[in-house]
Amino acid sequence: MEKLMERFLEQSAQAEDSFYRMEEQRLQAEDRRREAEHARELHMLQMLGQMFSGVSSARPASSSSTPSKTASLARPPTFSGASQSLTRGQSAQLRRPSPQTDCLTQQSQVLNRDQQALVFERYYGLGSTSHRDMDDDILPLIKSIVPPLTSKKHKGQDGRIGIIGGCQDYTGAPYFAAISALKVGADLSHVFCTKDAATVIKSYSPELIVHPVLDSPNAVEEIEKWLPRLHGLVVGPGLGREDLLLKTAKEVIEKSKARDIPIVIDADGLWLVTQQPSVIQGYQKGILTPNFMEFTRLYESLHHEPMDSRDHQRNVMQLSVAMGNLTLVLKGEQDLISDGSNVIPCSIEGSGRRCGGQGDLLSGSLGVLAHWAHAASAAGTLRSVNPSVVAAFGACCLTRQCNSQAFQRHGRSTTTSDMIQEIGSAFKKLFES
Ligand SMILES: NC(=O)C1=CN([C@@H]2O[C@H](COP(=O)(O)OP(=O)(O)OC[C@H]3O[C@@H](n4cnc5c(N)ncnc54)[C@H](OP(=O)(O)O)[C@@H]3O)[C@@H](O)[C@H]2O)[C@@H](O)CC1
Numbered sequence: 001m002e003k004l005m006e007r008f009l010e011q012s013a014q015a016e017d018s019f020y021r022m023e024e025q026r027l028q029a030e031d032r033r034r035e036a037e038h039a040r041e042l043h044m045l046q047m048l049g050q051m052f053s054g055v056s057s058a059r060p061a062s063s064s065s066t067p068s069k070t071a072s073l074a075r076p077p078t079f080s081g082a083s084q085s086l087t088r089g090q091s092a093q094l095r096r097p098s099p100q101t102d103c104l105t106q107q108s109q110v111l112n113r114d115q116q117a118l119v120f121e122r123y124y125g126l127g128s129t130s131h132r133d134m135d136d137d138i139l140p141l142i143k144s145i146v147p148p149l150t151s152k153k154h155k156g157q158d159g160r161i162g163i164i165g166g167c168q169d170y171t172g173a174p175y176f177a178a179i180s181a182l183k184v185g186a187d188l189s190h191v192f193c194t195k196d197a198a199t200v201i202k203s204y205s206p207e208l209i210v211h212p213v214l215d216s217p218n219a220v221e222e223i224e225k226w227l228p229r230l231h232g233l234v235v236g237p238g239l240g241r242e243d244l245l246l247k248t249a250k251e252v253i254e255k256s257k258a259r260d261i262p263i264v265i266d267a268d269g270l271w272l273v274t275q276q277p278s279v280i281q282g283y284q285k286g287i288l289t290p291n292f293m294e295f296t297r298l299y300e301s302l303h304h305e306p307m308d309s310r311d312h313q314r315n316v317m318q319l320s321v322a323m324g325n326l327t328l329v330l331k332g333e334q335d336l337i338s339d340g341s342n343v344i345p346c347s348i349e350g351s352g353r354r355c356g357g358q359g360d361l362l363s364g365s366l367g368v369l370a371h372w373a374h375a376a377s378a379a380g381t382l383r384s385v386n387p388s389v390v391a392a393f394g395a396c397c398l399t400r401q402c403n404s405q406a407f408q409r410h411g412r413s414t415t416t417s418d419m420i421q422e423i424g425s426a427f428k429k430l431f432e433s
């Protein structure tokens with residue numbers, strides 16, 4: 001017995017040794033990776049410096065002093081070859097809106113292709129750059145996708161968004177998503193929900209168009225009728241997990257993919273994706289917005305092993321790749337956004353208040369921003385960057401800013417409705433100033 005005990009202890013000690021050896025190797029490898037990233041970023045900054053010094057010397061003498069590194073990215077100089085840099089006034093006259101680019105009479109702050117690529121390159125070299133600098137750098141990209149408000153457009157051109165969700169238990173979530181889409185700037189917001197949820201949702205707001213079809217026998221046909229008119233779809237807020245509703249959601253996703261509509265999948269929509277990843281796998285206009293719990297479920301379903309929670313950035317990259325380079329937003333203390341090539345953190349200050357429904361605000365906003373970003377990409381005003389990633393970053397910034405502003409007013413009693421009240425001013429502060 002004693003001998004056995006001795007052997008057991010010896011083996012334990014060996015196992016422990018080997019664990020620490022492996023851990024050390026892992027940490028060394030991680031250090032090497034970080035150093036390489038840092039070096040890459042320094043290189044990018046040097047290139048950036050060269051580029052801007054070239055540009056400022058080519059600019060007319062009237063353009064004032066050389067901007068600082070960050071300021072030059074946030075307020076890019078006008079390049080002589082930047083043909084897509086239209087001013088607000090010009091754009092409405094020069095562009096004839098096509099159905100895909102309805103919303104795209106672009107504003108003046110359009111970055112040219114090289115600038116967009118550099119902003120993202122710099123952004124991706126996470127190394128030593130502070131998050132505030134990163135946020136400052138990428139905001140111009142978001143500003144460039146926001147359609148200007150002009151008298152030349154008609155109702156619907158800035159976006160018609162559909163929300164698939166709303167059942168007996170959950171009426172708040174689809175309302176939050178749909179009203180957020182409107183407040184961000186969509187012209188029309190449709191909710192496709194079950195019959196018993198519809199009257200409740202309608203009573204929250206006369207602004208929403210509510211279709212009580214989700215549990216009808218011909219739900220898919222009923223929703224399909226509207227698809228040609230929708231620019232973006234958000235699937236999942238308050239959908240519930242009944243098989244019949246999930247089956248309808250799945251078929252609507254398939255039909256929307258065939259129409260090339262940007263699709264945001266959140267909440268119970270992610271439950272469906274966890275059961276059947278192929279429903280959205282590889283669809284480049286698909287964006288998933290899991291919270292930590294939803295992310296873990298999806299990760300483990302795809303990787304068939306428990307998730308190691310120590311490295312969220314790596315997990316987000318891995319899951320995005322496994323999903324066919326779909327854009328993912330892992331929500332949390334920092335929102336992490338990835339399309340499998342890199343990870344962009346959004347850490348604009350929010351607050352410590354974690355009331356339910358914040359994710360619905362995010363997914364509803366994202367439905368609109370995804371439409372705008374893909375329309376900008378189709379029109380050639382947003383190039384070299386993934387429109388879904390730009391939209392996702394915008395929605396994360398906006399949600400956090402709303403949280404921060406609402407918290408300043410209401411403190412501990414902040415609710416998602418208070419955050420929704422802040423969308424207008426938060427949007428203006430972030431994307432229109
Ligand atoms: N007013 C309304 O109508 C609203 C309706 N909503 C709708 O509700 C439906 C279900 O959505 P859901 O998120 O509650 O479901 P699910 O994924 O099972 O999570 C449940 C459990 O997961 C955990 N957990 C969550 N986050 C975590 C984190 N970051 N980190 C760690 N753990 C975390 C946590 O576990 P616990 O702490 O309780 O053990 C939690 O209880 C969906 O349709 C949604 O749209 C909401 O939008 C809110 C407003």
Ligand SMILES: Nc1ncnc2c1ncn2[C@@H]1O[C@H](COP(=O)(O)OP(=O)(O)OP(=O)(O)O)[C@@H](O)[C@H]1O
Pocket residue numbers: 267290291292331332333334335350351354355356357358359360361362396399400
């Ligand atoms: N720990 C945190 N610190 C700061 N902000 C956070 C934190 N967790 C979440 N958030 C903010 O809340 C947003 C929504 O994340 P959350 O995890 O609440 O989503 P959710 O559970 O899907 O929401 P919902 O209640 O709508 O279902 C995030 O995008 C982020 O802005």
